[in-house]
Amino acid sequence: MSKTLIYPGTFDPFTLGHLDLAERACRIADRVVIAVAEHSGKNTLFSLAERCQLVQESCKHLRVEVRPFSGLLINLAAEEQAAMILRGLRSGTDLDYERPMADLNRRMQPGLEVLFMLPAAELAAISSSLVREIHRLGGDTSALIPPVVQRALLDKR
Numbered sequence: 680m681s682k683t684l685i686y687p688g689t690f691d692p693f694t695l696g697h698l699d700l701a702e703r704a705c706r707i708a709d710r711v712v713i714a715v716a717e718h719s720g721k722n723t724l725f726s727l728a729e730r731c732q733l734v735q736e737s738c739k740h741l742r743v744e745v746r747p748f749s750g751l752l753i754n755l756a757a758e759e760q761a762a763m764i765l766r767g768l769r770s771g772t773d774l775d776y777e778r779p780m781a782d783l784n785r786r787m788q789p790g791l792e793v794l795f796m797l798p799a800a801e802l803a804a805i806s807s808s809l810v811r812e813i814h815r816l817g818g819d820t821s822a823l824i825p826p827v828v829q830r831a832l833l834d835k836r
């Protein structure tokens with residue numbers, strides 16, 4: 680049976696850490712859907728359409744589908760007939776945040792597996808929020824995000 684994996688996130692913006700995970704996901708799943716959250720309780724710098732487009736362009740070399748989503752992740756998983764959800768873990772703090780969501784998602788949809796993957800060690804410090812902060816304060820983010828995202832970020836100045 681072919682296995683679909685969903686990699687969900689806000690991706691505001693998509694970073695090299697996210698790209699590393701998307702590449703790893705393509706190595707383990709038959710079909711990878713990167714799901715860009717419309718609302719995740721955060722005010723975003725990039726619109727939903729911009730975030731989807733930047734993910735798509737950053738992953739041009741990969742066999743992934745990019746789509747927006749709103750509502751419960753388990754409903755998206757059912758709609759996409761996904762067997763697995765992928766989340767990245769950069770630290771123990773990430774695990775503290777992820778564990779309750781994974782537990783509740785599994786309780787609501789038994790059979791849905793939640794996978795956690797570590798990004799490459801040199802990418803573990805990168806987060807979208809730090810990218811936005813460095814950019815806002817005039818710093819160079821070019822080593823942290825794909826070139827297409829860097830261009831879009833500079834256009835926001």
Ligand code: PNS
Pocket residue numbers: 687688689690716719750751752753779780781783784
């Ligand atoms: O990149 P983020 O902001 O860490 O992604 C968080 C996201 C979008 C994956 C998470 O907020 C989510 O799954 N939202 C969908 C709503 C949902 O299902 N909430 C119940 C979780 S138990």
